[in-house]
Amino acid sequence: MKRIVLQNLPSIGLLIIGLILVAILLLPATSFLVVGISPKIFDQGSSWFTFNKFAQALGGNAAVGLADSFWVSALAAIVAVSIALAMSWLFQRSDLGSQGIYTILIWAILLSPSYLVADGWQRLLARNSILTVIGLDPSFLRHLLLGPFGVTMVLAFKGFPFAYLAIAVAVAGLGREFEDAARVHGASRLQVVRIVVPILLPALFSGLVIVFAESLSDFGVAATLASDAHFPIATYTLYEAISSFPVNFGMAAAVGWLLMGGVVLALFSQARALKGKSFAVLSGRTRPSVPVKLSFPTRIAALSFLVVFFGLALGVPVLGAFTASLLPNFGSNLSWSNITFNSYKELLHATKLFDPIIFSAEMALVTATIGVVVGAVVGHLLASRRSGILGKGLDLLLLTAVALPGIVLGAGYIFAYNLPFMNNLGINLYGTVALLEMAYLAGALPSIARVLVGPFAQIQNSLLLAARVHGAGSFRSWRKGVLPIIARSLLWSWLLTFSTVFFELPISELLSPANKTPLSIAIITELNKSSYAQGTAMAVIAILIVLLLIVTVLTFFKIITPKGWTKIQGQLM
């Protein structure tokens, strides 16, 4: 069935969205990538056309790094999607209860920067850590953590929320009729699973691809765990190319090309698997599912699974960061006599924390708001199967953009927006808050769109048609028919963008204006100086602020939205 939703979008709106995407994403990313084959264009070398940089990116350790990146990210994606599928079923289709708490926990994982998760693990397993104090010897685990196992684990933890966002919505929206139909025809539980899982394929594939792309581009784990483990991964090669001087942007660009190539391959396999099928299940006739009653042993098993998972993904990093912030100096030697709240006391009396928090909060607020509006339109376009080549191009652009690390995007912004002829035209964007804002938006948009594709893909046109048949205008049918279903996803996307921008580091380092200090830079400056405890305390305070914001926004949302909305969405997120 063809969709009418797209027709409702005025073409001028589409044009604006297209221009925004070109300006914030395509132009800077292309500018950076072009340096890989033509360094002379931006004065980064002597050749107009060369493949030398690719030879560098595919030689020696760099090749090993690339191969490692691919298999580690693929494995992380499979692990994350499996956990997300299990958890989606538990939260959306069983009577386990307390979803509110788990929702907060999932979001807490999403918003903790990956370097913090990695660092927390390293702290827990370090010598003289809390484990040693209670008499355990973590040396075997330490060995395991500092290697492919640890890197995959942290990437899977960090990717899990993305997979969950893609899958939970699909599981919740599945309705009961498919299971009922199967059961009526005498299918066993296992057979029901075999029938239902293919219906979830788009969501599962979205989950796999997004976690794969996010893991490929992750910088935090590359700069901490992988670097300490001396386990070469591609982002680390890229980081090395950019940190030595003269900076080798050409090689970094070549690595960028290869990472993007990996995502294109993943997208290609996704397209092949889903070719020619529609997976729209959420229609005007969808009935909410009845939660499955869990038996006592299953319940105990489910709860243990949750406790272990959240303990590993969240408890350990929080414990690591928090104990570090309570200890003097480098936080190495834990004992009761050592514990002090001094770093917090000092921080609360210093302005160095407040200004960066306010600046980053403002930036995050603006980016999140614009990002959700643009992201919703883009997510909608992506979900629409009618969009043809344009839609496919858009999908490709956004997903490959996920695979480009922030530092690449930041440097691309300098190439694209610091051209002499722009200054001559009177356009001086580089070094302004506006350009930083654009880059933040570019960094956040691919993830938002990806998160929103799932919910949009599930909306059948019958919902809108029904509204139109009953005489509602296109806006009204959108507001009444579609908005209630996607409102919560929009809200979560807003919160996701807010927290990502709040903690964003590489783009901030390259593009923030002289007199402004984003929070991430304030934290890293503090960490690099001798006051490690203060730096960690800053990070802990910042995370608490975001968590508080999330709880407040969610509560407010629950109060102001009509009851029917909650009902439609079942127990979504």
Added chain:
Amino acid sequence: MQLPNKISRNFVGQSKSIDPVLEKSIPSKYKKLFLPSLMGFSLLLSACGSTSSASSTSTTSKNISTASLAKASSSTPLVIYAAEGYDKAEGAAFQKATGIKTEVVDRSTGPLLAKIQAEKNNPQWGLLWVDGAEAFAALDTQHMLVRGFEPQGSLNKLGKLVVPKDKSYVPTGLTVAGAVVYNVKTLPTPPTNWNQLLTPSYKGAVGMNNPAVSGPTYPFVAGMMKYQGGEKKGKTYFEKLKANGLQIFRTNKVTLHALESGQLKVAIVQNSAGLGASFKDPNLKVAYPSKVTVLPSVIGIDAHASKIQQAEAERFAQFVYSTQGQKVMLSGDPHGDSLFYPIRKGISPHKVLPSLASVPTQATNPYKWGPRESSIDNWFSNNIVQ
């Protein structure tokens, strides 16, 4: 034309603060009487003496006065890219003293150099101030720095050693690239020369940063290669160190963390970081085996900046050399970058630093070792880190 220009520049440079060394040596009752004429004399002397050193490339508007610069700075502020703990304090003090509007972009060295490189076809910076001369030597060979400028102020012996021949950058102080930080509880007597680290008593107990990630570590590696008698012998030294269980960490913080937790006996890091850590843990001490490599903090001026901004930048470098500027450097980051050895005569370092005469130092030639940075880092990554 050269003479009056030079005089006016010198006059502006010195009118704000009179040289303290000069000031101290004159009995106070004569100051009023003698100073103006003495100053005039010294200006004339310096003008005559320096005509030959004035390079054609340092063509900044030498006849621009501070007042007119201050006025011009509202449209062309001085943009400083800096990674020093005291940079913001220095920028604020400079702006207050001269009225010249100053914007400090305070980031880590890596991102700053990446910015400069990415901006190459349209530079936005006026002055760069970071540790390590190697990057400046590389910028200079790409003709990206103003040559032939040297602020007024007499330097000590070590200071003179780190001034480049073409005066393309200005050293502002010295730290030690790789010093030994140890815990007196676990290691009562620290090593006195680097070869001791190859002995069994240090097996598996030595740690250092990865030069490809940590800024001040490459100068240590280059210095060690020089000390061992060249790149080849230096590589052999690091291979032996690796065979003796050398551990590599990301940055100072992580290496010092490993020392604090007892994983290491010896952490090789920049001395200012070690001294900073010893403020919080008095058991941590810093030792200087023979020989350690000095690591200058360095100012370079953008050759492609406007003449006004170049003049402002030169004024800034002059301010850093003044007694007032040195005071700000020594107090701006008391547990970090302020723990340096001043190179201006008559300025004393923080009292936690041992006398410079007691430290066995050497300096490396950044023009020789700078261009080798990426190949040596790469070798280090493939052979020592792995």
